[in-house]
Amino acid sequence: MFKMMTIVILLCVLSVTVQAETDSKKEYTITGRIFEKSSPKTPIPLASIFFPELGIGTVTKMDGTFIMNKLDAGTYKIEVTSLGYEPIKMTIVLGDKETVDLKLFMEKSNFRLNEVVVTAQNNRAGTSTSSKISRIAMDHMQATSLADVLALIPGQLVENQTLQNALSLNLRFLTLPSGDQMSAAISMNSFGSAVYKDGAPISNNANLQALSTSFTSGESSVGGSAAPANSIDLRNVSADNIESIEVIRGIPSAEYGDLTSGAVIINTKAGIEPLRINFRTNPNVYLFTASKGLNLGKERGSLHISGDYAYSVKDITQSYIYYQRATARLLYSNSFWNKKLRSNTSLDFTYGDNRRDKNPDEEVQQIKENGTTKGITFNTNGILNTDFGWLKNIRYTLSASYVAKNSHHQQMRSSANASFSMTKTDGTTLSNKPGVDVYDENGNKITNFSDNDASNYTIYLPDSYLTSYSIEGREINVFAKLSANLIKISGPISNRIITGIDFRSDGNRGKGLVFDPNTPPYRNLSALNSTFRARSYKEVPFINQLGVFVQENFNWLIGGKRNLDVSVGLRYDKIFDFNDILAPRINASLEIIPDKFSIKGGFGIAAKTPSLLYLHPETAYFEFVHYNSMAMESIPEAQRLLLTTTYAVDTENPDLKLAKNQKTEIGFRLNLGKLHMDVTAFEEKMKNGYSLTDAFKPMTYKVYEQSGDLPADGVSFPTLKLTNEYPVLLCYNTPKNNITINSKGVELEMQVNRIDAIRTAFSVNGSYIRTETYNNDYTYYFPTPSDPAKRTHVGVYEKGMEKFLKERLLTTFRATHNIPSIGLVATLTAQVTWFDKNWYKIKNDSIPVKYISKYDGKMYDFDVDKVGEENYMSEEDYTNIKRTVNTTHYIKESMPPLLCMNINVTKELGDYMRVSFFANNMFRSHPIYKQKRAQNSYLKRNEDLFFGLELSLLLNR
Template identity: 25%
Template sequence: MIKALHTITFLFLTIPFWAEAQSVKEIRGKVTDTANAPLSFCNIKISQSDLVVSTAIDGSFTIPVLPGTREIQLEVSHVGKQVVQRTISAAAFGNFLVIRLQDLSLSLNKVEVTGIRKGNASNSSILYNREAIAQLQAFSLADILNNLPGKTTTAPQLQNPQTITLRSDAGGNHALSNSLGTAIILDGVRQSNDANMQSRSLSIRGMTSSILGSRSDGSFDVPFGGIDLREIPADNIESVEVVSGVASAQYNELTDGAIIINRQAGRTRYQFNTRINEGSTDFSLSKGFGLGKKLGALNLSLGYLNSNKDPRDKIKSYNRVNSSLMWTIYLSKKIKNTLSFDYNTRLDDVKVDPDDDAELKTYAKSRSLSISNRTSITFGRGFVKSMNMSLSFSSGYQDTYNQWLLNGPPKGLANKDTTGVYEGIFLPGAYLAEERIIGKPRNYAANISMISVFNTDLMLHSISYGLNISGSGNKGEGIVVDPERPRWINISNQNERPYNYKELNDMTSAGVYLQDNITLRLGRRNVHLGMGLRYDIQNGTGSLQPRMSARYMLSKKLELNAAYGISSKSPTMAHRNPAPAWLDIPLLNLYNGYADQSLFLVYTQKIIPDNSNLKPSRSSQLEVGLKYNDTWGSTSFFAYLKQDRNGFNSYSRFQPLNLPEYGYTAIPGQKITYYPTGNTITYAGAGNYVITNGLSSNNYGVEWMIQTRKIPVLQTSFTAGTSFSLSTYHNATDRRVIMVDNAYIQQGKEAWYGVYHADEKKNWSLTTKFGTDTHIPKLGFVISLSADIFWQKSTETLNHGNEPIGYIDKNLQYHDIPYFSSSNPVYGYLKLDPDVVIVNGVAMSNTAPTKLPFVYGNLNMRIAKEINKQIRLSLSAYNVLNLRPEYYNPVTQSTTVYGSPVSLTAGLSVQF
């Protein structure tokens, strides 16, 4: 695999020598503001070639144009300015262009205040620009993404982690795997959660149950999954592009889409923002300083957020502090460099309730420092038109703590780190128990990419190619266990031991890619083809990932598009390096009231997991779509099939132990003595959780969006979007293994464990979003209404059989059962009881589908008023009509309330 990577890397780096440079023309121009002052560091994107150039300190720019080009389309953007799109015909190539950008303001005639289908990074991507983000009054990135099709617009949720899943209705570990495979890319750098190991022993509890949390408020860390979106503030974000379809081959370490975030860079005025929602308050201040012609521009941003779950007692709170510094400079006319520093802290804190005798207390705090450097070089006339290089490094500190005052009888504890029989210790029943995990994650990455543009006959080729390497490590103290104050004792015949992360090796991944975006004429219309190929090495496994897309204009208004691609995501350090399993089997547990005279004889078997063979999770997606644009507006329709394979799962594995039997002699006033009897006892219930590539899901869906332009007589535009999503998912390789009753083992029966089909589930949902935006430029006023309609949401368990398909004997040998017979003496007793549960004394099938009993919805409202283009007052109301329908289930005799109570967010933004 390494040899193959070296070969492909060599070929990619020699691409510039495959063809001779073609002679090119140049378009020259200048970008200014409305006062004719030059604007530096503007981004000018050429849509046909994917090239991006930046304006110099004096606002000037030069764009190379290949011979035979009929026209080019430019998109010019600058922080705090309205984006301008310009089409330049061949006849105007020699003219000097002057492009003026207006300040973003509600007084402009055209303002985008909702997300739009843009199709930049993929055919179906959705873009939120600066004005749309400001209108949302977002406390974090999560509030922006709640406006996506199929998501629910809710008041800010800040008391627990928020992650994102795209194009999937699967739950449990499948949802964890989906969020892990959704890449968050900030200013061109992927934000990695691969070094997050804030979990207790996975061997004891599995993935989700191993995350440390509080009894009243759940957990606050996100190992095994994606980035916590609460930690990404929204105020300094310039744009967010959501790629839920097939991404370009440029993007790595993803299986379920990408969130591409660009932050503000360039000279700006001071911007102060504040907002309040119930017990949550947010403040931010930012400024872009011009440092002169030689030193470029410096952007500073500071933010503070405080959120209390209940402002009356302030027992549960969330605090976030974020700061960023971004220095952009031209090292020469063709070399632009951006150096970024980010320092962030967060604290989830559950204080001791004065009325709680158990003295429960939980906190999860972290801090991180990130440094990145991006260099962009424009070559102009050569075969290589541009080169981008980036280096990034982040280092953090994570500390999760939980305490509980225990009051019970003395208990025996196994505490040695070796395999064998020994005497454990007895702990008093009353003490303040503690759990603590300390991590010091670090992530680093290096990327280099180049773009070449050339013509071949009737085709325009825009080829991007590059390579990347990334790594993750964790040098924290790890799982910290006080042997005299453990929180849990003998959980599933296991006990926590200290586990030091400092001894773990870093994980590295590397990859190369080639992407050829082709434009050609077919009849009177253009065809756009994207042909991409990636090769990655992740956890020692090579992965070849073709990605293809096509767009064809059937007419001037109607576009047909399609895409297919394969992508992969490497396991994280938490998957790769779980703590060892210590199977602790009590042989004699004799307590007579005096610890020094009592006896706790225990056998411990230490199992060190080897997950070096874990494969990357893998996804393939097929997407087809139609886009229609007219003078009244636009509509789009997309259908997709996405297959996720090799997802990461925690699977319970039995480890039967045949151990010697011991007798004992108890003499009052003396230490209890013990001796072997010569007999053995089999402990068939011992076991631990292991990590596998056992998850598999098929995801189907359609997305339909309509967006109208503003109707002048109403000053109002309308949007609507309907999303249908269906997921079937199961543990493809991890079947259910259930131990038989111990009585059958004692009788000498052959089958010790029954093997059954893995649970297969089907979830589906149908939702619609409606929206209206009334914008009156003369008043600087916008009022937006949005409604979420929940037509149906269903969860159903499939193929949950109670008849075995095989069994495992005492020697751990598997035997297939082609046709089950309950009269078979070998395995007939393995048939499980019917799948029923007792709810309020009523027997019910636990595989019956769960559906919404009725259609319901909510209505949200946002109002914004701008004063003198400097002050903006905003008010957002969630579920403004307080629609909270209730359903009484006569079978379970329980009542379910749908929807959330009314919630208000008030905001103030000032520029000066």
Template identity: 25%
Template sequence: MMTYRPISGMALLFLVVGAWVFPVYAQQIGTIKGIVLDMSTGKRIVGVLVHVQNTPASTITDKKGAFRLSKIPAGTYTLEFIKMGYRTLILPEQHVLAEKTTPVIAQLNASTGEKEDVFYIGEIRVEADEAKLPNDPVSKDVVKSGDIENLQASSLGDVLELIPGVEKTNRLGLGKKIQAGIRGRSQDALSTFGTKVILDDAPLSNNANFQGITNIFLGKNVSLTTGQGIDLRNIPADNIETVEVIKGVPSVRYGDFTEGIIKVETKIGKRQPRLTIKHNPDTKEINFGNGIVRWNTGLTYDLNYGYSERNLRKIGDEYHRFTGTLVTRKRFFGRKLTVKHKLFGQRLLDEEKPTDVHRNKRYNRGYTINNDLWGDYVINPLSKFTYSHYVHFRKQNTFAQRLVEADPRSYIGSMRVLGNEWNIGGRWEFHLMRLTGASVFHELIFGTDVEYDRNRGKGVIIDSTRNYYGPLSGKRSYNFDQIPGQTLVGLYAEDKITLHYLRDFTWTLGVRYDLFNPKSIHFPGLWTREPFIKSQQGTFLSPRVGLIVFLSKNSRLRFGYGLSAKSPPLTNVYRAPQVLAFRDITYRHSQKNPDLKGYQLKKLDVGIDAKFFNFARTSLEGYYTYRTGQMSQVKYPFGYVMNPDTITEATYSIYENRGWTRRYGMELSIQTITYKNISFLLNLTHRSEKMGRTGLFYYSHTDTAKGQRPWAPAGMSWRKKAILDVRLSYKARSLGIWVSVWMQSVVYEKFQQYTVNSFYWWENNSFSYPPKTIYNFAVSKSLWKGAEVSFYINNFFDDRNVYRHPYFHTYSERTSGIFYGFKLSTKL
């Protein structure tokens, strides 16, 4: 069935509604009109036979790839497109209305002539690699379920190892927190926080996470994600159908993000009951899934348990993940209305028990319950309505304990965080397809989305007499019920235009209006530059433009430019107060900034793609991003409000919009088709990053004899990195085997830091990391029908790349040692 997209303005909606209310009664015949494109090249195809099944109606596409079928009786038909050298395309449920024209865009896949384009190793779907050129201006990578299963991923975080340019430093498994910053660094909190993860059309938000409102340090293994992106370990990989990583300028339907989009679709529909067991020295995992269809209703469920024993020498250092998913799908009103409903439940136990004299005990326990409802309603062949609603709840239960050395005696300090995190929202879209002129197609979207984030509960509990942070610490208990929620509203419209003028090309023009915590209407905003709707965390207008030009049959040019905005995390807006105890007097200073604004990113993408001899595809893409107004922690001396000239070591901190980041880079990719069972992929990525802050910052420890000042400009930092990825795959149907070998080399990595008011001489110096290279290997082999076994080795040369820091003179391993694992999967 064809996919229809958005309407561009309310007037068009009124026309459609008017057509329903005031129908024109005429002869009950209509017209089918459209074009046929090559899916790989985007070029129009001449001489395609277009046939309306079960009728004598048929025609041939002209020299522009266009066709027209007139005098078709009103009804629902199936169209068939036949062309030598292409796979036959069937388009069902094409609705013809009386005295109306039904537009159709058909895309044909070229036939390779091979019989082994698709085969199965057990239940792993193996597809021949194709050197397809993109038909969309948006830069993105797509990972399918077959690649995921061959990799033996345990979570979405492992799946991202398949994305070129992602540095492979962690072992597969559940041992460590995994976050993603698209075209950024996973160590940069704002890059991970600005990367939006969407699971089955519902965003997984982290805006209301307050677990680390007091900057809890939970040690090496037990970790938090406050003010950062979500932990990708929480999404099991076994029921993932596809992962789409959008790196370029996306559609305006996506909001509240800056870096990029990770869009995940899970397996829904009929499938055989299946049991999967995975084992490696770090992680043990078992998964059972099934899908049935009864009475026009699809039912899919998955049960997953994952266990990680991170340190074999330490008792109690464990991570447990219990996950259950139940999805139903049903169609109503002659299959016009599709309703999908998902229940997701998860229990996490992240433990670290005390085993030394410091009595360090930490855990992160909690559970998640998600309720999602999404689908669409096909109004007619020209339009449809899509919707998505979600209610996500997460119970937070974090505990930390340690030995605090104090005078006159040491004590065991502890603290706890108890909260109930809510994310409630929805999205509603109207899609419309229009055909204007001879062959100009418009795919229009008009929509809105709303999200409400809130955290309730007892909050942070600290015993002030045995303070976890020390007897002189200013950190105190804090109740989450005192913190208001945050409402995010987005309005957007987009038009995707496909036409031919000297060359075939597609324009995408869209605009999005984001309101972060809207408060009031400001009418002067209609004729001034001030916002029409005032929002506490800011109002942002984000236009986006995309263009793809089909230069020839085997080449095209892509361009994208746009803006996007991200709301600040509530933990930055409502920080816990800072307390200063001096003798018998206690000073409490607020660290909240209720008017903290969101931040925005500008992105420019330019790429060129070419295909050589139907054997290999190459892409060269350059990008530039500029992130402004990002949150930055700013210190002030106690008493600053009364006297700005105050100088004291006692400080409090507030987040302000003072940071900025510039990034630019190049990506070169070469992909071959599967020839004689072998395919090859090469990707070279170069990234540069410059970060800084504006204004003056307070330094409490200053030495005026050395020329240091209490208020001075902030420093800046530069980073550069080049990564080479090479993948070789061997897929043989006759042997029932799939072998993959990956090589990744960080060719160079440089870092430089400059601080104006330097305390240490090394702060104004630069250093380079030595090159590092790792090799990974994975193989999947069929055992019997519906069963397969997989095995992998990571870093099989055991090169740990030991690095000595030039200034701290410490040693560290930049890569994990040799690691292996296997998987057994069979249908039941």
């Protein structure tokens, strides 16, 4: 495949060279002027004229005029856009006249248009499989965050809007409404989904807001903000300053790196816009937004200002649990050097606070928790038109962000007696008195500490105490990209080569985990002898990535009728101090019946860099108590002794590899009059996704008791004697490439343009998706008794022992009725889940294939026939590592068809006001499904009845 794609690229480039020798030098020019349709004498300044197949364009001057020169003969597609206006798409042929003059009229984008498109639109042939969502579609659905907008793409369930929980991004992946048995795979799919805003990625690679990931998964965060193992928190991306969104589900362009699942491309508002004020409310959220685009005058460009504030309470009886968001944005746009350089420069401010205040009616646990995000982002991007031979323009993007994240947790803990040592040094043995040694009956020193730990000691925590800790992250993300656009057109063949380089750096300079050692975080009961230590993120290195890419977009108009489009690219990524990868990608389409029927296909490799969570995991700390008399009231307080040893285990995995996803697609596109249909069959295979999983290290646990009487001075520690030594295994998390995700399915996007007789347009989108997720490594089983004498070996079960499969067929029907004369648009949505199934494929889950010995930590083959033999495992040891088989996993859950009806209505009130309303599950349909795996367990299907209202004012029009 690599060789074949290299040959394709070389042939495409060679075609350019051959054409260059035979092409004429005649050049053509397009001039024009753009006006408002409602006011034909009013020009539209700063409108964009763009040639999508060539990647070139210009903007209008203050009088609405523009010029594009030095064009070759041929057929061109042109897109004209301006903030607040409906785009114009047209095709023009150059060849007869040297200069073509255009006079265009743009309609204001509102709900009085003859045809209002409020659904996602599929992409053009020969490019990545994606859906584009316009501003007017977002207004109609009253999106409160980026997460709400994604309901328009195929296969997405319509869910009620909420800002109460962190919202992540999953593409071509099924999750269950009642929780998922493969949460690591969900996190990996989300982690591999990229979000680009104005050409720069919004990164989650430096996120470390989780407590003790050496014993937990990193799939949740302290305070409820974005989890380190997931994508960014979509709640923090306001939907109101977005002009358009493209959701790439298929094989992305070679320009996009550091992703496996797909990407969301956000283009924010830029340009001149009247003052718009929105107020939106629903049972969960209050939202206020305002935006204004200022014309700064001749040759001074424009300044767009926007901001919003959102407040969310899910349950009014728990008003102390809430989320609030505030954003502000300044974007300056201008053209320089006679329109040769067009640039946008922005400054974003973001504030998000996920908070649980203390319940005034609850005095026992005293829980308080919050996750606060404060960020500032600088972004500048632009296009420099050069026109040096094939080189038509150079694009650049530079972005830098600083995000301060503060997570805090407070809770009164009971049954909290435990030891806590102040040291972080592996093998250090301390008592409860700093610098004081303890000896055994033979005069051997038991304590072991260096001069650095001479002032440290261990404490015995009380039975109950108020624990309070914080995680302070200071994420720094830098991104820079430079690309060149080379174009050659000769008759029916056009070549567009994009080549470039990008660099990104992600790091964290926060204080990390901070707490008072006298009231540390509550011990992890599922991780025996585990303990916490403060960790500064300033010690964690940055992740630095360099990417180089080239992409050839080849078009051949065969016989003057049929288009062959081939987009083939190659991307090389180097992650410094880690690894590198070469990723080929190709998308192609061929018209079988011109303008009516075409076939398409694609193949590509996408890779995701491990984040700081996986590249630089935190050290695992364990604490073993050798002797403890702190609770013995018969012993004088000065002579009570607590003796512990701390073990520090490095959890880094030097064998970690880049996670890769192989994507394959095939499909067709059909256009018959008003009917437009796009069908895509896909298959995706990821075999080495990231997760934090079990690892083991042997150690000997020594237990002492008092030898003889207490010293008569009433101050000195007693002498101890060794009573037992127990072999045990330390269990901790380490990053591994053990997640496999196999997805396949079919996506449908179908539209019937507005039928004027009934003033209604129809659309259907949907998908059949089947996902298979599993741990491709061994499965470990071991009981966790607190008594060291009962610690066991670890049973090792075969790789890929248990696979979890999900299958769903979902279609969403939308009928959009509009009456332009009164500015009314109503959309009725019927979402049908035809079937929803999940089941397990289970191999040998009852007999281990290997075991890890508690004596030396090594893995040995297991033979059940040798159990009980001399020098082999005893019957009791075998019983301890033998899993209890969960027979319910053999039961398949299969839910019957489900219908959910929703409605969206938008009405223009004059020229200055708009009101919108929506209702989800408008008929309150809640079928009850009795789950088969869990006895007496029922699942209420469909979302609750949910509705919202928006009032929008347009001033200074």
